[in-house]
Amino acid sequence: MTAPWSRNLQRDRCGVLTVEIEHVDVATLEMLEQQGVDCQPKASTIRIIQDKYLQKVHFSQHAIPLPEFMQIEDLEGAKRAGDLFGYPLMIKSKRLAYDGRGNAVANSVEELSSAVTALGGFDRGLYVEKWAPFVKELAVIVARERDDSILCYPVVETIHRENICHIVKAPANVTWEIRNRATDVAYKAVSSLEGAGVFAVELFLTGDGQILLNEVAPRPHNSGHHTIESCYTSQYEQHLRAVAGLPLGDPSMKSPAAIMYNILGEDEGESGFVLAHQLIRRALSIPRATVHWYDKPEMRKQRKMGHVTIVGSSLGEVEEQLKAMLKEESSSYPSAVTPHVGIIMGSDSDLPVMKDAARILDMFAVPYEVKIVSAHRTPEVMFSYASSAWQRGIQVIIAGAGGAAHLPGMVAALTPLPVIGVPVRASALDGLDSLLSIVQMPRGVPVATVAINNATNAGLLAVRMLGIKDVDLLARMSQYQEDTKNDVLKKAEKLENDGWESYLNP
């Protein structure tokens, strides 16, 4: 196949690779210019990509699920579409529709003609779409090689305000099944097109779990800006690799979560610049935030002037930091260090035992939280704690309880995180009751159970689990084992040298 975007690759004497781009849309040009690329595009375009109506026809021919649509040429046609699809009705311009431009909603038949006028009239080339009852908007950046091989980036959630992309959350907070479905539709859509490079596939998630294709942008896209900081290969690098016929890079995320916030012009002119700079100042005080300023000469309301990406260990964490950044009076930000381990126990009477897990985590400098959560006395608290822990960035839960110790098992049933159970000796049965309550879990819901009252081992096991993706932590664990061994060797030597009687009565 031919690669529509690049035919001539040249390397100058300094080794700079020039990619001659032949087919490019206006948004790509803007994007490349923002990245400091000098663009001199040729005039030719690909119809299927430039004309959104034809693009939709193309996708429907490939049985890719999308909202119903039809072309309109006059007011009568628009009214017929309204009768067929109902209101609100989405009216779109076939070309040059992006960043909120080229879309208008008619809420009733009376609003049809003003919506059409707002789009520049029927001569612009319009089509209508049945309103998609979406609960979330998702997007997938898909990279396609010159040899047609395809790689997909993680599914993200895009949040729009007045039709303009406002926030992107990566990965999207949806089930694994929905992520797979979204990736599948994105993959099929890009497979049905021609060309090499990255494509942004915008999708609707409906209330009944359907994924509908909204639009495909054949270029790096706002929904992929986060990849610069959060993925092993940014969408820009990937785009160049793809058009240049070089091997594609790894599209997976190197940080568990990222949030991207578009800096939109809040006011015209100088006062808009002042407001944007205040926001940037706040963004710069967030430890893992990166500011991108596009250096556009003119500030206009709602114009994309730059963006901020915050990466972190969970969506909950980066969302909190973004929230703080957007509060104008805010001067302090939630620390980048969120607890990695949750230590929970059924009662404060368990604390003398459970404190040992906290001591170990302190020793290894692992951030943690300690809470009282009872499966029987505060079941609602237990439910919300366990079901939100993952999103908040907790990676391991240590749960201790005595007697009818149901806390670890119930928590394990409510979270995909590993749960370590500590049987606490709390009753007349000497802890055997809690040991059996914790260890005898049904198949499918595992709890790693330590010995009665041995919260120390729970702490150590949590450190080992976290060490899987933290080489420093694993090295410290190895040192701890070395120190423990040396302690024993020293004692053995002393016993050998002093004899047992003076060892016991020094």
Ligand SMILES: Nc1cncn1[C@@H]1O[C@H](COP(=O)(O)O)[C@@H](O)[C@H]1O
């Ligand atoms: N199983 C259970 C449910 N809610 C609390 N417990 C456990 O009951 C024991 C006695 O709690 P308390 O001292 O508050 O009476 C504690 O070990 C506590 O984990």
